[in-house]
Amino acid sequence: MQVLVLTLVSFFIFSIYQTTVSNLVERGIQTSTSFFDDVAPFKIGFSPFLNFELGKTTYIEVFYIGILNTLLIAILGIFASTVVGFIVGIVRLSPNWLASKCALIYIEIFRNVPLLLQIMFWNFAVFLATLPPPKKSIEFGYIFLNSRGLHTPIPFIEDKSSFNAWVFILLLGVIFCILLSRWAKKNFEQTGIKRPIFIYNLLILSSIGFLSYYLLGGPLEFDVPVLGKFNFKGGGQLPLPLFSLWFALTIYTSAFIAENVRAGISSVSKGQIEAAKSIGLNRSQMINMIIIPQAMRVIIPPTISQFLNLTKNSSLAVAVGYEEIVAVWAGISLNQTGQALIIIAMTIIVYECMSLFTSFILNMYNRKVQITER
Amino acid sequence: MTQTTKAKKVNLDTNPPIIKIDKLNKWFGKFHVLKDIDLQVNKTEKIVICGPSGSGKSTLIRCINRLEVHQEGSIVVDGTELTDDVKQINEIRSDVGMVFQHFNLFPHLTVLENCTLAPIWVRKKSKMEADELAMDLLTKVRIPDQAKKYPGQLSGGQQQRVAIARALCMQPRVMLFDEPTSALDPEMIKEVLETMIELAESGMTMLVVTHEMGFANKVADRVIFMDEGQIVEQNDPKNFFNNPKSDRTKLFLSQILNH
Numbered sequence: 226m227q228v229l230v231l232t233l234v235s236f237f238i239f240s241i242y243q244t245t246v247s248n249l250v251e252r253g254i255q256t257s258t259s260f261f262d263d264v265a266p267f268k269i270g271f272s273p274f275l276n277f278e279l280g281k282t283t284y285i286e287v288f289y290i291g292i293l294n295t296l297l298i299a300i301l302g303i304f305a306s307t308v309v310g311f312i313v314g315i316v317r318l319s320p321n322w323l324a325s326k327c328a329l330i331y332i333e334i335f336r337n338v339p340l341l342l343q344i345m346f347w348n349f350a351v352f353l354a355t356l357p358p359p360k361k362s363i364e365f366g367y368i369f370l371n372s373r374g375l376h377t378p379i380p381f382i383e384d385k386s387s388f389n390a391w392v393f394i395l396l397l398g399v400i401f402c403i404l405l406s407r408w409a410k411k412n413f414e415q416t417g418i419k420r421p422i423f424i425y426n427l428l429i430l431s432s433i434g435f436l437s438y439y440l441l442g443g444p445l446e447f448d449v450p451v452l453g454k455f456n457f458k459g460g461g462q463l464p465l466p467l468f469s470l471w472f473a474l475t476i477y478t479s480a481f482i483a484e485n486v487r488a489g490i491s492s493v494s495k496g497q498i499e500a501a502k503s504i505g506l507n508r509s510q511m512i513n514m515i516i517i518p519q520a521m522r523v524i525i526p527p528t529i530s531q532f533l534n535l536t537k538n539s540s541l542a543v544a545v546g547y548e549e550i551v552a553v554w555a556g557i558s559l560n561q562t563g564q565a566l567i568i569i570a571m572t573i574i575v576y577e578c579m580s581l582f583t584s585f586i587l588n589m590y591n592r593k594v595q596i597t598e599r
Numbered sequence: 600m601t602q603t604t605k606a607k608k609v610n611l612d613t614n615p616p617i618i619k620i621d622k623l624n625k626w627f628g629k630f631h632v633l634k635d636i637d638l639q640v641n642k643t644e645k646i647v648i649c650g651p652s653g654s655g656k657s658t659l660i661r662c663i664n665r666l667e668v669h670q671e672g673s674i675v676v677d678g679t680e681l682t683d684d685v686k687q688i689n690e691i692r693s694d695v696g697m698v699f700q701h702f703n704l705f706p707h708l709t710v711l712e713n714c715t716l717a718p719i720w721v722r723k724k725s726k727m728e729a730d731e732l733a734m735d736l737l738t739k740v741r742i743p744d745q746a747k748k749y750p751g752q753l754s755g756g757q758q759q760r761v762a763i764a765r766a767l768c769m770q771p772r773v774m775l776f777d778e779p780t781s782a783l784d785p786e787m788i789k790e791v792l793e794t795m796i797e798l799a800e801s802g803m804t805m806l807v808v809t810h811e812m813g814f815a816n817k818v819a820d821r822v823i824f825m826d827e828g829q830i831v832e833q834n835d836p837k838n839f840f841n842n843p844k845s846d847r848t849k850l851f852l853s854q855i856l857n858h
Contacts, residue, residue, distance in 0.1 A: 415726070417725035494703075504693070505717055506716075507721075
């Protein structure tokens with residue numbers, strides 16, 4: 226029986242392979258990777274990590290740019306949706322009726338409307354419609370906001386040796402802070418005196434950073450955006466499509482994460498809270514030491530899948546023209562070269578690797594917070 | 600305010616009651632759970648509270664460390680009256696230990712950490728000091744070898760003994776027990792009761808809600824019978840078991856002793 230099934234399955238796979246190959250030959254498509262080094266004949270506007278130059282950048286570099294842009298939106302989105310999701314989830318459980326109902330409305334609206342619709346709504350109906358054109362940009366000092374996106378000054382290194390010295394001094398500061406925290410922890414265990422060590426470290430690090438920066442004569446210069454004929458030139462740019470995509474993904478995913486957070490906190494039994502109260506812990510101690518550690522083990526597993534969803538949902542960027550991997554690789558490059566098989570396979574592998582990597586990291590964390598039993 | 604009442608009491612009586620409950624009334628919605636309860640507990644006194652389920656006995660002792668909020672009357676614990684003042688509530692809670700029916704140990708902390716958590720964070724003890732005290736008390740409840748394990752790895756009886764040790768680590772003046780053996784297998788009930796008897800012999804003030812009449816007979820100074828939110832009868836165990844006054848008590852005792 227098993228042999229029969231195995232034979233059937235192998236035959237099925239083999240026949241698909243045969244059909245594909247014969248169809249490819251019939252249409253005169255040769256599957257090869259030789260196009261990787263060809264120059265890409267199209268322009269990519271947003272490439273903050275790799276330098277794009279029309280007429281020089283090859284297809285394989287376009288592939289890398291696509292991956293990096295996908296990673297950028299994924300990391301930005303995961304970070305923001307976690308923060309927003311936790312806040313909304315906690316507000317959802319607030320004893321205040323109004324606050325809790327507001328959180329409920331937020332969750333029910335944003336997780337029930339299709340994501341593509343939300344992306345288009347924020348991009349076209351909200352940001353593009355309300356933000357002014359470049360000439361009438363909203364200004365905050367050297368930061369400009371307009372319908373093309375957000376333009377900020379970016380630092381660049383002017384004097385290499387003094388910059389290196391600055392980094393070195395900062396590193397020493399970090400090491401000092403780590404040693405200080407260790408000492409504080411040991412001292413706390415021995416004497417029971419608790420110090421706000423995080424604030425000390427922050428003060429020490431920032432004062433070291435600023436002092437040495439000025440003593441070294443300011444090793445960084447800033448590239449300030451300047452209004453050109455049509456748009457700003459120079460400086461850093463957060464294009465509007467990235468911004469709307471980030472906004473929509475954050476709001477959509479945070480609604481799901483908020484529900485996970487609520488489930489996690491509700492899963493901590495009333496007895497735990499009573500026990501914490503009965504030994505005299507105050508409210509913040511109870512939340513930090515009893516409720517959160519137990520809620521996390523319930524929150525993490527479903528939140529991992531929300532992170533994976535967010536990463537994959539970022540491919541809906543096609544709708545607003547953010548240049549991530551599906552747009553520039555499985556979209557434009559595929560149309561230009563016709564190498565469907567290889568391009569789609571590479572795209573699939575990229576997403577697969579990203580998802581497996583994310584879940585690998587978070588599963589490790591999850592194992593750490595799980596409760597030991599038996 | 601609290602200091603004046605404290606001073607006044609010391610003048611009136613050289614041995615003031617550690618818990619003084621006056622005209623206590625409590626409602627759950629429209630349900631009147633506690634009706635005009637008056638109760639005074641002296642230092643080192645052991646009181647066993649029994650009664651049918653729903654009689655309000657658990658609610659009564661939960662009012663003493665404000666896990667339940669009462670609506671009328673007053674509760675004074677060691678000279679401090681229970682009000683809405685959070686600081687005072689936390690102070691009283693750290694002086695009143697409680698043991699629950701379902702243990703309620705913190706499953707994400709080891710046995711030792713369960714015991715040292717409050718001494719470190721509420722009493723501001725050093726970790727070494729708290730560890731020492733916890734090991735001492737874990738030895739008293741006879742499970743020092745389990746200190747590094749998690750609650751999920753222990754039996755019910757062991758967990759309840761850890762819960763007793765956790766409460767004792769705060770060096771409380773009063774211990775409240777809310778049906779401490781009701782969730783245990785018969786053979787584990789014995790080990791928990793033995794621990795409680797030892798604790799009673801050490802002079803701790805104890806209020807115990809239980810149906811273990813053997814325990815009541817052995818250690819109680821006073822047995823209180825509650826029904827429908829009222830104290831029906833209270834007496835020393837000998838008189839309570841041998842010649843109960845009210846019919847309700849007689850009925851309850853005949854049911855509980857003959858099953």
